[in-house]
Amino acid sequence: MISDARLSQDGLPPAGQGQILLIACGALAREILALKAANNWSHLDLHCLPAILHNHPDRIIPALREAVAKHGADYHDIFVVYADCGTGGLLQAACDDMGLRMVAGPHCYAFFEGVDAFAARDEITAFYLTDFLVRQFDAFVWEPLGLHKHPALRDMYFGNYEKLVYQAQTDDPALTEKAQDCAARLGLAFERRLTGYGDLATALASVTAPPPPSA
Amino acid sequence: MADQDDDIILSELSDEDLVAQMYDDLYDGMKEEIEEGVNILIARGWTPYRVLTEALVGGMTIVGHDFRDGILFVPEVLLAANAMKGGMFILKPLLIATGAPRVGKMVIGTVKGDIHDIGKNLVGMMMEGAGFEVIDLGINNSVESYMGALEAEQPDILGMSALLTTTMPYMKVVIDTLVEKGVRDDYIVLVGGAPLNEEFGRAIGADAYCRDAAVAVETAKTLVARKHNQGAVHA
Numbered sequence: 001m002i003s004d005a006r007l008s009q010d011g012l013p014p015a016g017q018g019q020i021l022l023i024a025c026g027a028l029a030r031e032i033l034a035l036k037a038a039n040n041w042s043h044l045d046l047h048c049l050p051a052i053l054h055n056h057p058d059r060i061i062p063a064l065r066e067a068v069a070k071h072g073a074d075y076h077d078i079f080v081v082y083a084d085c086g087t088g089g090l091l092q093a094a095c096d097d098m099g100l101r102m103v104a105g106p107h108c109y110a111f112f113e114g115v116d117a118f119a120a121r122d123e124i125t126a127f128y129l130t131d132f133l134v135r136q137f138d139a140f141v142w143e144p145l146g147l148h149k150h151p152a153l154r155d156m157y158f159g160n161y162e163k164l165v166y167q168a169q170t171d172d173p174a175l176t177e178k179a180q181d182c183a184a185r186l187g188l189a190f191e192r193r194l195t196g197y198g199d200l201a202t203a204l205a206s207v208t209a210p211p212p213p214s215a
Numbered sequence: 216m217a218d219q220d221d222d223i224i225l226s227e228l229s230d231e232d233l234v235a236q237m238y239d240d241l242y243d244g245m246k247e248e249i250e251e252g253v254n255i256l257i258a259r260g261w262t263p264y265r266v267l268t269e270a271l272v273g274g275m276t277i278v279g280h281d282f283r284d285g286i287l288f289v290p291e292v293l294l295a296a297n298a299m300k301g302g303m304f305i306l307k308p309l310l311i312a313t314g315a316p317r318v319g320k321m322v323i324g325t326v327k328g329d330i331h332d333i334g335k336n337l338v339g340m341m342m343e344g345a346g347f348e349v350i351d352l353g354i355n356n357s358v359e360s361y362m363g364a365l366e367a368e369q370p371d372i373l374g375m376s377a378l379l380t381t382t383m384p385y386m387k388v389v390i391d392t393l394v395e396k397g398v399r400d401d402y403i404v405l406v407g408g409a410p411l412n413e414e415f416g417r418a419i420g421a422d423a424y425c426r427d428a429a430v431a432v433e434t435a436k437t438l439v440a441r442k443h444n445q446g447a448v449h450a
Contacts (some may be wrong), residue, residue, distance in 0.1 A: 057410065084380045088410035104446075106381045124328050124355065150244075153293055159284025160330035160354055 002029065004051075010046040014071060018045035019210050021074070023067050024081030026051030027132040028108065031169055031197055032081060035204055043209035047071060051132065055144055057086035061094045068098055076210045081203070083107050103203045111199035112167045125162040127188060131169045134179045142185070152185060156197050165188040169197060221322070226255050234270050239263050241274035242281075244294025246301040252297075261327040263309035264316065271302050272344040279429035281398040289333070294335060296337055303343065317348055319439040321363045324352030325372035326385040331378035334408060337428040345432045347372075358392050365393075365402065374431070375421075387419035394420070403438045405431060 001011055007026035014021060026048040036044055049063045060082065072078060080095055080102035082189055095102045105111045110118040111129040133140055142148055145157055165187060168181035177190055183190035225248065228236055230239040233252055238352030249271070254264045255322040278295045281287040287295075299333070321342055325335050332354050339349045350368050352360055365373060373393075386406050391401040406416050407425040422438060425431035 085379060086410050088380055088383065088412060088415060106362070106379070122328070124330055146288070146293075150290055150294060153290060156293055156297075156333060160332065 007048060007132075008051045008136060010187070011050045012046060013069065014045045014047040014074075016045065016074070017042070020045070020207055021042050021071055022046045022081050023064060023071075023078055023203070024048050025054065025085070026109070027054055027136075028105065028200070030079055030132070031200060032204065035197055035201055039163045039205070041204070041207075043210065044204070045075070047102065051136070052140070053081070054085070057088075060085060060087060061091055063084060064091070064094065064207055065098070068100070073135075077207075079204075079207045081200075083111055101207075103183060103200070108200075109167060110173040112195040112197065113193065114171065114195075114198050123165075125160065126160065126165045126191075127161045127163070127186065128167055129164050129179055129182060130167050131172070131175060134166060134175050137178070137182045141182075147185075157190065158186050161186070161188055163191050166190070166192045167195045168192055169195060222231070225251050230256070231261065234273070237270045238277060241271070241295050241298050242278055243290075244291065244298050246298040249298045249302045250305060255307050257305075257309070262315075262442070263306045263313055267306050267310065267315075267344060268301075268346075271299050272341075275299050275317070275341060275344065276429065279427065280287075283427060283429065292337070293333065296340060297339060299344070303340065307343075314345055314433075318346035318436065319371040320348040320368065321372040321374055321435065321441040322350045322352060322368055322370045323345075323363070323372075323376070324361065324364075325354040325376045325378075326382050326389070327355055327357045328385065329377050329379055329382040329390040330354045331408075332376070334378070335374070338407065338431045339426070341428040341432050342435060345436065347406040347435065360388050361389050362392060362396070365398070370402065372403045372405060372435055372443065374407070376406070376407045377411070380410045383408060383411055383415065384419075386421065390420045403435070403442060405434060405438075407431060 006028050010025045012029050022032060022044055024046060029048045032046055047067060049067065053060050053063060064080065068078060079101050080100050081089060083093055083103050085106040085107050103111055105115040106107055108130060112130060147154055164183035171194060182191050218316055223236060225233060227237060229416055233255060237249060237252040252270065253266055256270060274375060275295065278292060280294050323339055325332050339351050343349050350364060373391060375386045377386065390404060403425050404421045405425050406421045411424055413424045421432045425434050
């Protein structure tokens, strides 16, 4: 299994097998590979962009366009495994422009929980972490916000939040314990929700294999 | 930079050197040093307005430029802002007492469903530094909250902020309400926030999208001056 550190900074190159390329956020690599293995989706190949783009939404579209230009000709189709992810609708517009489909919803927190269910909760004072973000909390939250050097900034960032919601894709007591620690460090109440893969599984199931070429 | 400053005694510096040192201290987020510098300049007979514009805003402008150019990042800007806030706390009552010039008035708030206020707070502080009176509505503001404040305060500018893709469309709800009530042209509407862009600002009918606090201040000054000029022409 590729390391989280590599997924964060480098992403994951395609294996070169399968007719449809998934271009995904590196933070979803383990979940997508787990779904692919569980469902025998051999028609899908996975290429992840660096997960750290999560913190820089303005860099997602250029990276996506570059990946499409580089690998598009090698596959029958491409499916983009990003939601809007802070691009303010520009990622959807870019996908429309390139004729690509993508996952519906504002971000992975919504599709892991189910986009409709997430919206219905309407909880504006919750800060979300997934399995990946719990494992990479320091690299994606604590250090980029400068809290390792300036802990006094914590309440400027998180003063309006009330709770940390850990959306667990897997039932892992060690990760739950780490998520609890993340909540304590941020000064927030803790809640765990075992979401599994949510709408991600449905979205990938919709990416069907192309018909075999006629003889 | 901080290590070199250990031996510097602010009160022994000339005005020029002290202001230069305050620029460095703002850059490094040194709140206590900024408070001390402000008090020294006031004691030397500087007007509060001059301390604000030459020492604090001048220093924060450098911070703003380096943020725009990718040299500084959000944590450093927040530390600098916190230092400036310390200076502003001393100056605010003095500015009111001395009747400092006022450029205009702004009502600002984060939109409904959104609790993120870092950008809004930075804009509010820089606008105050630029001579605007700022009425801060805080976070999670409904259209009723904005409309009530506009009616009560009669500002020149309405500022709306959002960090989330899911909450930014609410800005259009507010602007559409202004249009419905026939008061859209009474206010300059500025919008900002990480997922926004110029195209979105145009699409919802805002007067301008502001990428950061420094741009917000410059845009506000330009549009308020234009509004006042138009008022003079039509008078």
